[in-house]
Amino acid sequence: MASCMGCMLGCLFIVAALLQGAAAQTTHEVGELIVGxxxxxxxxxxxxSYATWSANQTFTVGxxxxxxxxxxxxxxxxxxxxxYESCIKTDYYSIYNKTSTITIESAGEHYYICTIDQHCxxxxxxxxxxxxxxILSYSPALTLLLLLGAASLFFFF
Incomplete structure (x- = not known):
């Protein structure tokens, strides 16, 4: 009976953790970000400031x-x-002369400037x-619930 009770308790912990997980997960889905x-x-x-704007964003490949x-x-x-740092306007990989959407194809640092007049x-x-x-992460509370649920399953078996 104790084994069955432990199993039920463990399952309860896991179900509670999974239900909380839906709210605790933070994800960034691939999307379109308007620069600025x-x-x-x-x-x-x-x-x-574009620097402040970009610091408050999460960018992922795609x-x-x-x-x-x-x-x-x-x-x-x-x-x-x-x-970017020196505003060298003739040293670019590609340039767009009209409203454009650029797909991010690789991880790491990416730099964009305007080459018109003194804009940069x-x-x-x-x-x-x-x-x-x-990005996919879980809250510390959810992690604890998952660990407790798993431990209770092993403890009572």
């Missing part, structure tokens, strides 16, 4: 970055870290850090 949020790709005003801007007023160039020097540039896959 609702802010369009342009020379930022004093109260906006995400799409949407750069919205007026044709001929701006562009977006994919550049190296050195070109005026902080129209963004650096992002991309993780290799979607």
């Amino acid at each position: 949020g609702y802010y369009v790709w342009k020379v930022p005003s004093a109260n906006f 995400d799409k970055l949407q750069f919205n801007f007026a044709t001929n007023d701006h562009d977006v160039a994919v550049v190296s870290k050195a070109a 020097e005026n902080n129209q540039k963004v650096a992002i850090m991309v993780s290799g896959s979607s």
Whole structure:
């Protein structure tokens, strides 16, 4: 009887943990991110920073970055870290001259600048850090529940 009771208790812990898990999981699904949020790709005003915006985002391989801007007023160039830091406008991997959506194809650091006039020097540039896959994590409470449930199953068998 104690063995059966232990089994039921263990199953209860696991079911409770799984139910909580649905709420405790945080995931990032591949999606489309408008660079700057609702802010369009342009020379930022004093109260906006692309660096702050990107620091508050989670980027994963497969995400799409949407750069919205007026044709001929701006562009977006994919550049190296050195070109990003020094605003070297002629050293780019690719350049887009109209509103564009760029799919992130690899993990690591990615750098984008505007090559028009002094826009890059005026902080129209963004650096992002991309993780290799979607993020999936569990809360410490859920982990504890799972461990207790598993331990109770082994204890009573």
